[in-house]
Amino acid sequence: MVSKNKGTLISVKSLTKELGGNKILKGITFDVVENEILALVGPNGAGKTTTIRCLTGIYNLGKDQIIKKDGLTIGVVSEKDLLWEKETGWKNIEIFREYLGGKLSNDQIESYAKYLDISEFLPKKVHTYSKGTRRKFSFILGLLKDPKLLILDEPMSGLDPVSRIKMRELIFKLNKEGKSIFYTSHDLAEVEKLAHRVMLMKKGEIVLDNLKSDILSNYRNLEELFLEKVGVHIDEENNEI
Numbered sequence: 001m002v003s004k005n006k007g008t009l010i011s012v013k014s015l016t017k018e019l020g021g022n023k024i025l026k027g028i029t030f031d032v033v034e035n036e037i038l039a040l041v042g043p044n045g046a047g048k049t050t051t052i053r054c055l056t057g058i059y060n061l062g063k064d065q066i067i068k069k070d071g072l073t074i075g076v077v078s079e080k081d082l083l084w085e086k087e088t089g090w091k092n093i094e095i096f097r098e099y100l101g102g103k104l105s106n107d108q109i110e111s112y113a114k115y116l117d118i119s120e121f122l123p124k125k126v127h128t129y130s131k132g133t134r135r136k137f138s139f140i141l142g143l144l145k146d147p148k149l150l151i152l153d154e155p156m157s158g159l160d161p162v163s164r165i166k167m168r169e170l171i172f173k174l175n176k177e178g179k180s181i182f183y184t185s186h187d188l189a190e191v192e193k194l195a196h197r198v199m200l201m202k203k204g205e206i207v208l209d210n211l212k213s214d215i216l217s218n219y220r221n222l223e224e225l226f227l228e229k230v231g232v233h234i235d236e237e238n239n240e241i
């Protein structure tokens with residue numbers, strides 16, 4: 001296990017989750033610690049979103065499987081943007097701020113929106129937003145509580161290259177200000193730039209949990225690690241499109 005000296009925000013112990021009669025999470029154990037950017041990677045269907053749903057309380061679990069630090073505030077950006085489509089961005093902010101007990105002022109929201117280049121959309125109805133705009137807007141909603149921990153399910157998906165760079169810089173800045181980040185991604189090059197620690201999940205199990213710097217002293221890059229741990233099976237006979 002890594003990061004023993006840092007404060008633990010969430011401790012996950014032998015977490016199991018069954019869905020539709022299938023064991024999706026098969027007893028995973030890990031800690032989310034203070035001041036760390038932790039990336040969860042793995043192939044489609046590995047159980048990343050299920051893990052996030054367990055952490056954010058969407059699924060009911062036994063209380064010993066996930067232990068959260070007392071008073072921990074968590075901001076969540078889920079895989080799907082759950083927004084009030086017929087309302088404007090500002091109205092959504094008002095609704096979520098009231099519901100979540102958000103702390104962020106309109107000025108702070110405006111400055112994040114300006115940085116992410118979506119200010120002009122805040123007075124517009126959400127159903128008019130592009131995929132990337134929705135993602136950026138959802139990210140801002142995740143910050144409403146000024147949380148200690150941000151849990152993000154594929155925060156960069158649908159973002160153009162410049163927006164990705166800006167989002168990455170913003171996540172770095174939030175981390176330097178004292179927030180921890182736990183996020184999922186399929187973009188290993190991005191994870192290589194952003195994460196301090198990487199967990200690799202395969203078929204509901206964590207097959208690797210290590211500091212990125214340690215991983216990169218053994219592998220050329222995360223792609224190499226991914227291919228080794230997850231395995232590639234190329235069926236020679238059926239490999240043509």
Ligand SMILES: Nc1ncnc2c1ncn2[C@@H]1O[C@H](COP(=O)(O)OP(=O)(O)OP(=O)(O)O)[C@@H](O)[C@H]1O
Pocket residue numbers: 019020022024042043044045046047048049050051
């Ligand atoms: N409500 C459900 N009922 C039954 N099976 C489900 C349900 N939700 C998810 N699953 C299954 O659980 C497994 C893990 O899904 P999950 O969405 O956690 O994977 P993931 O790693 O996030 O995948 P992706 O990278 O494609 O987003 C998949 O096999 C999926 O089909």
